[in-house]
Amino acid sequence: MSTLPPGSVHGPVDTTATGMSPALEIDDIQSGALHERPSPYVGTYLLLKVHEPADGRELIRRLIPLLQPGRELTEPGLGAWLTVAFTYEGLKVLGVPQDSLDSFAPEFQQGMAARAAEIGDVGANSPEHWEKPLGTSDVHIALAALSPDAAHLDAVVDRARRAQEQMPGVEVVWRQDCYQLPTGRTSFGFKDGIGQPTVEGAGTPPTNRGELPIKAGEFILGYPDETGGMAPVPTPDVLGRNGTYIVFRKLHTRVAAYRQYLHDKARTREEEALLGAKMVGRWQSGAPLALAPDEDDPALGADPARNNDFGYATDLRGFTCPAGSHARRANPRDSLDHENSVDVRLHRMIRRGTSYGPPLPDGVLEDDGEDRGIIFVFAGAHLKRQFEFVKTQWLNDGIFIGAPDEKDPLVGATDGSSPFTIPQHPIRRRLPDVPPFVVTRGGEYCFAPGLRALRWLADLTT
Amino acid sequence: MGSDTSSRPGIRVGPTSEFSLFFHVKPGHGEALHQALRDLQAAPGYRPGDYEMPIASIHEARFVPFDDDTRLLFATSFDGPWDAYMEDFASKPLRLFDAIFQHVVGYEGLPTLESVKDFILSAQQSAGGYARNYGGTVKEIRKAAKVNEAFQQVLDDPDAAEALEHPALRPLLDVAAD
Numbered sequence: 001m002s003t004l005p006p007g008s009v010h011g012p013v014d015t016t017a018t019g020m021s022p023a024l025e026i027d028d029i030q031s032g033a034l035h036e037r038p039s040p041y042v043g044t045y046l047l048l049k050v051h052e053p054a055d056g057r058e059l060i061r062r063l064i065p066l067l068q069p070g071r072e073l074t075e076p077g078l079g080a081w082l083t084v085a086f087t088y089e090g091l092k093v094l095g096v097p098q099d100s101l102d103s104f105a106p107e108f109q110q111g112m113a114a115r116a117a118e119i120g121d122v123g124a125n126s127p128e129h130w131e132k133p134l135g136t137s138d139v140h141i142a143l144a145a146l147s148p149d150a151a152h153l154d155a156v157v158d159r160a161r162r163a164q165e166q167m168p169g170v171e172v173v174w175r176q177d178c179y180q181l182p183t184g185r186t187s188f189g190f191k192d193g194i195g196q197p198t199v200e201g202a203g204t205p206p207t208n209r210g211e212l213p214i215k216a217g218e219f220i221l222g223y224p225d226e227t228g229g230m231a232p233v234p235t236p237d238v239l240g241r242n243g244t245y246i247v248f249r250k251l252h253t254r255v256a257a258y259r260q261y262l263h264d265k266a267r268t269r270e271e272e273a274l275l276g277a278k279m280v281g282r283w284q285s286g287a288p289l290a291l292a293p294d295e296d297d298p299a300l301g302a303d304p305a306r307n308n309d310f311g312y313a314t315d316l317r318g319f320t321c322p323a324g325s326h327a328r329r330a331n332p333r334d335s336l337d338h339e340n341s342v343d344v345r346l347h348r349m350i351r352r353g354t355s356y357g358p359p360l361p362d363g364v365l366e367d368d369g370e371d372r373g374i375i376f377v378f379a380g381a382h383l384k385r386q387f388e389f390v391k392t393q394w395l396n397d398g399i400f401i402g403a404p405d406e407k408d409p410l411v412g413a414t415d416g417s418s419p420f421t422i423p424q425h426p427i428r429r430r431l432p433d434v435p436p437f438v439v440t441r442g443g444e445y446c447f448a449p450g451l452r453a454l455r456w457l458a459d460l461t462t
Numbered sequence: 463m464g465s466d467t468s469s470r471p472g473i474r475v476g477p478t479s480e481f482s483l484f485f486h487v488k489p490g491h492g493e494a495l496h497q498a499l500r501d502l503q504a505a506p507g508y509r510p511g512d513y514e515m516p517i518a519s520i521h522e523a524r525f526v527p528f529d530d531d532t533r534l535l536f537a538t539s540f541d542g543p544w545d546a547y548m549e550d551f552a553s554k555p556l557r558l559f560d561a562i563f564q565h566v567v568g569y570e571g572l573p574t575l576e577s578v579k580d581f582i583l584s585a586q587q588s589a590g591g592y593a594r595n596y597g598g599t600v601k602e603i604r605k606a607a608k609v610n611e612a613f614q615q616v617l618d619d620p621d622a623a624e625a626l627e628h629p630a631l632r633p634l635l636d637v638a639a640d
């Protein structure tokens with residue numbers, strides 16, 4: 001396919017979508033961004049360091065056939081999805097010209113470690129404590145492989161590794177395996193990955209009737225976005241178009257501390273479950289408090305047609321779902337519309353998180369020293385106004401809900417001195433000093449280019 | 463100065479930051495600008511006696527034409543770091559003030575986000591001094607006012623003194639005397 005000049009309308013026009021947005025070039029977009037991961041899944045993340053640019057580019061060339069653009073994993077040729085992304089350092093090492101490097105988002109150029117103070121990675125979360133080589137200039141290429149089963153995953157990881165092994169100038173510097181826990185839940189016990197924006201033109205049906213599909217340009221570069229404009233597309237156009245920024249964070253979860261906390265603050269198992277739900281905004285099954293205020297409803301949690309179909313407009317004071325709960329902070333839905341200060345649609349994100357580490361056995365309140373948590377993965381067109389805005393304004397701060405002292409009770413950047421308020425009759429419950437339950441082990445800001453862009457990278461000669 | 467980034471986002475007191483924009487009025491638009499401001503002042507939220515401006519995250523708003531109506535100052539106090547909300551301004555608050563900004567230079571429909579940023583940043587000047595007489599966000603202040611109103615109602619009850627004797631109500635009793 002030939003390269004189109006910037007701003008040109010390409011491909012057939014998708015007339016089914018509102019606003020006549022150009023159709024997504026699904027075949028040029030890496031599959032990881034637009035499609036749900038399989039469930040259950042197993043996966044592997046590899047970080048590579050490129051010593052020899054020519055080897056790095058040859059590796060990209062060999063990986064391209066393993067990528068399944070845009071498609072659902074319905075007919076698994078390979079049985080696994082591979083996603084390839086690059087850090088700023090990586091693009092530089094591969095020989096991307098400086099004027100092109102300069103055209104990427106400033107936050108991407110700086111890298112996650114340089115943004116640490118801004119996004120709340122301080123104290124125990126600061127880059128000096130990160131797992132090496134995360135946050136260093138040694139991370140160049142990130143590979144993620146996800147598959148419904150271990151056999152297929154091994155097959156694709158083997159092929160990727162073989163491609164890499166023949167390239168002595170490329171070194172694997174980090175590996176992290178992940179798998180869905182047998183319960184289908186993440187380490188704290190909650191089902192995750194439910195609340196996702198519907199991307200206009202991507203072909204997935206909306207799950208929240210209260211939220212019109214979000215313009216594709218909010219997630220994929222080169223398409224109109226919610227502002228009526230377009231996110232800056234890195235140059236040359238062939239490199240930027242159909243790419244997406246990826247945030248990747250390894251987040252250790254202090255499961256024993258979390259369980260001990262709930263145990264201390266609740267008298268019964270029912271109270272524990274309710275307190276846990278008030279902190280997250282959903283019950284462990286995934287059933288949203290907004291639709292199941294009093295007790296978990298596993299059938300609701302498991303039903304994709306219902307478990308995301310709700311808003312908060314009728315619960316502005318948070319008696320059902322606290323304004324300070326994690327999911328309501330991360331996506332306030334319609335609860336801020338009447339305030340005319342913020343447009344929630346400008347701060348949405350695609351999440352592709354996975355679990356790592358063994359589960360802490362049921363009922364155990366003592367830390368067993370194991371590393372467990374989630375690999376948080378974000379995909380979007382804006383590191384700053386999507387990922388960093390949500391992290392700084394909504395999770396790490398409480399100004400927007402009129403509680404400047406409060407932070408996200410589950411994942412906020414806290415030193416353990418922030419309160420959490422649960423509105424309830426007759427008297428609100430205020431928990432002082434919520435301890436930190438999540439520790440940042442490291443992460444990277446990456447760019448996942450489209451397929452044409454990968455070929456362009458492989459063909460660089462500098 | 464102008465769009466000197468080192469001075470952004472200006473002075474912050476607690477959760478609140480000062481936010482001032484200095485515009486140039488389009489030549490010949492002085493009278494129309496005044497009319498737009500009178501219209502605003504007659505709109506819900508801005509009428510004398512109203513306290514519910516449509517934008518919930520600002521403490522107050524003032525529009526000041528000056529220099530013979532060739533310039534316009536918009537000054538407010540914003541809950542949060544306003545620069546993080548730049549894109550949001552374009553889609554929400556700026557539209558609410560559309561009738562006013564029509565009359566200032568640089569507001570030509572603001573077709574792109576870049577033009578919105580340019581529009582705001584070229585007009586923004588950080589204060590040289592800024593202080594507040596109370597802390598807290600608009601939401602907290604409103605809540606405090608509501609709670610005080612309820613407390614005054616309690617005090618109006620003939621049995622209030624007796625009820626406030628309960629040890630749990632001690633902090634309330636401490637502020638009940640005047």
Ligand code: HEM
Nearest residue numbers: 190191192193194195196251327330331374390391411438
């Ligand atoms: C260890 C850290 C984290 C854990 C355990 C966690 C867990 C959860 C859970 C259980 C949910 C509710 C289920 C769902 O809707 O998928 C959720 C939702 C969500 N989380 Fe997190 N999360 C973590 C970190 C983060 C971070 C760092 C961000 C963003 C910067 C984030 C953004 C979101 C968003 C956007 C939603 C969906 C909200 C909605 O649409 O209703 N999460 N998370």
